[in-house]
Amino acid sequence: MSRYEGKPFLKLLDFYVLKSIGRIEPEQLSALAQLEPKLRETYATQGTWFEIVAEQMDLPNDFPNRIHAKWDSYSKYMQQNGLTADPMVFTYQFVDTNLITH
Numbered sequence: 247m248s249r250y251e252g253k254p255f256l257k258l259l260d261f262y263v264l265k266s267i268g269r270i271e272p273e274q275l276s277a278l279a280q281l282e283p284k285l286r287e288t289y290a291t292q293g294t295w296f297e298i299v300a301e302q303m304d305l306p307n308d309f310p311n312r313i314h315a316k317w318d319s320y321s322k323y324m325q326q327n328g329l330t331a332d333p334m335v336f337t338y339q340f341v342d343t344n345l346i347t348h
Contacts, residue, residue, distance in 0.1 A: 259303070259346070260338070260341055261278060261299075262299045262300070263336075264333060265296060266310035267313060267317040269337075282294060286298070289302060313340065317333075320336050
């Protein structure tokens, strides 16, 4: 089973974290921008995809900064242990631990 099967909003959460840590690809940003009209319609709101995700999750304005601080800490820890920080591993762990209620 795919991580996103039956969970389309989960993909948006992953992209939210990737954008917050500065590891999202330009192609992904472009595709997300094209989704904005549909997201506005679906959630009956205005804003960018990033703002809509934050609104739907009721995230505080400084949440991207908090995510980035955790990424910096994770990256430093990995580097100190001779490992490379993987943005996708961090993203999945962050989302699964902090944004999804099981």
